[in-house]
Amino acid sequence: MIGGMRGLVLAIAIAGGGCIKTAAVTCGDGNVCAPDHVCDEVHNTCVFPDQLETCKQLDDGTLCDINGEPGGICKDKVCIPATCGDELVSGDEVCDGATDIPEVGTCVDFAYDYGPLSCNALCAEGFQTCRRLGWQLRSLNGSGRIGGIWEDGADLWLANQMGIYRRHNGVWDPLVQPTGTTVWYHGIWASGGHAFAVGGALLGVWGQSPSDVYVVGGKAQLGSVWHFDGTAWSEMALPSATSLLRAVWGTGGEVFAVGNVPDNDVTTPDATIVHYDGTLWTEMEIPYTEELFGISGRSADEVFAVGGRPGSNILYFDGAAWASMVSNVEGTVLGLQAVHAGPSGVYAAKRPNL
Numbered sequence: 001m002i003g004g005m006r007g008l009v010l011a012i013a014i015a016g017g018g019c020i021k022t023a024a025v026t027c028g029d030g031n032v033c034a035p036d037h038v039c040d041e042v043h044n045t046c047v048f049p050d051q052l053e054t055c056k057q058l059d060d061g062t063l064c065d066i067n068g069e070p071g072g073i074c075k076d077k078v079c080i081p082a083t084c085g086d087e088l089v090s091g092d093e094v095c096d097g098a099t100d101i102p103e104v105g106t107c108v109d110f111a112y113d114y115g116p117l118s119c120n121a122l123c124a125e126g127f128q129t130c131r132r133l134g135w136q137l138r139s140l141n142g143s144g145r146i147g148g149i150w151e152d153g154a155d156l157w158l159a160n161q162m163g164i165y166r167r168h169n170g171v172w173d174p175l176v177q178p179t180g181t182t183v184w185y186h187g188i189w190a191s192g193g194h195a196f197a198v199g200g201a202l203l204g205v206w207g208q209s210p211s212d213v214y215v216v217g218g219k220a221q222l223g224s225v226w227h228f229d230g231t232a233w234s235e236m237a238l239p240s241a242t243s244l245l246r247a248v249w250g251t252g253g254e255v256f257a258v259g260n261v262p263d264n265d266v267t268t269p270d271a272t273i274v275h276y277d278g279t280l281w282t283e284m285e286i287p288y289t290e291e292l293f294g295i296s297g298r299s300a301d302e303v304f305a306v307g308g309r310p311g312s313n314i315l316y317f318d319g320a321a322w323a324s325m326v327s328n329v330e331g332t333v334l335g336l337q338a339v340h341a342g343p344s345g346v347y348a349a350k351r352p353n354l
Contacts (some may be wrong), residue, residue: 017043042076051079061088084123094120095126106345107131148197148205152190159185159197166195187247189213196228204247204257216245216257223259223272225281236276239283243272249295253278256317258292258305271307273315273322286315286322294339294348306336306348314339315350 025030033046033236040047048067052090055064064072064079073082073090082090087097095102100119107115107130114133120126148159153203156167161184166173185199194210198217203226207213211230221262223245225236245259255276271292273284292315297303301319313336314325339348 039053040078042078043080047078047080054079061090061091074155084121085128089123093123096123102126103206133344147185147199148187148189150188150195152193153194155190156194157188157190157195157197159188159199161185164188164195164197204245206248206250206255208250214248214250214255214257216248216259218242218244218259223257223274225257225274225276236281238274238281240280242274242283243270245272245274246292247294249297250276251297251300254300256297256303256305258295258307260291260307271305273305284317284322285350289313289315289324289326291335293337296339296341296346298341298343298346302341304339304346304348306339 024032024035027131028041029044030281031039031044031046033039037046038049038052040052051066055062055077058064058074058247060075062074064074066072066079066081071082072079073086073088075088080086084093084096089096094104097119101120102117102125104125107117107127110125110127110130112127112130112132115130118126146158146160150157160163162182164185183199185197186203187205187206188195188197189205192209192210196207196213198205198215201219202215202217204216205213212340213228216223221244223238225238225245226233227236238249241260245257248255248257250256256273258271258273260270260271270290271286272330273286273292275284292305292307294316295303295305303317305315307313313328315322316325336348337350
């Protein structure tokens, strides 16, 4: 009897095993999907069939349903669960991905002094690239207004009403007066341990290297540009009757200079912008504005010039033409005297009313 029972049990087990069936699918990457799922070869996972159909005609980032329920987002034409780490911003996320910069302001909005926000692992604002300046007062010997400041590696250069200073290895060098007389220096530019400062009738300086430097200024309301080639200075030819030039900036082989001639004729621009293309200086056509004091850009097709009122206090060059920029700032602050266009923003400033 025992032997017979064993045979019966074995026979039943074999019969039962013969009835087991499965609809599991083995994907090309080796994943095995459940009977109600299909292979997502794009993301190497298993999904419901509708996830491969919903997003075929939709853009990445579009919200979608998964098996009839909300909570999905289109990515690579597949509806995937919307989660932090999918590199698509959804729900309460302000960013998603290490290279995604949150569009909610800058570090300044979170009590830091400067820097761009980063994206943290929770898809929220990250502060790894935020910095605090830690302002500290540093006194200088002598007196006079500072007209220019420039950083060259670990050295800091200053030009002011009394001369030129350099902070080297944490110590301010003695006052430098190359001419032997007191000169009011209006600007300074430095590179590779070489510094160029301008004063007197010269008002602005900028260079691409110590052997390619431009200074601007003028006398009797007529503008001048001088160029240094590493050996000697030479005056450059400008369009006839170019106005007094106050600032200069360039990039690549292009250089821009701005200035003005004060007058009471409201029908013609008081300001001027001249452009050097590597061969010739030409006067550029600009909207009506008075007094341009500063110029800076981030490329040859993103340049800003600032000045005073009436007229626009900010002009913008897009590589083709200058146009007035609309500003919602009102009052005496509109008399702008300096501008800097950097990688994290564009800043314009004025001297306080005394």
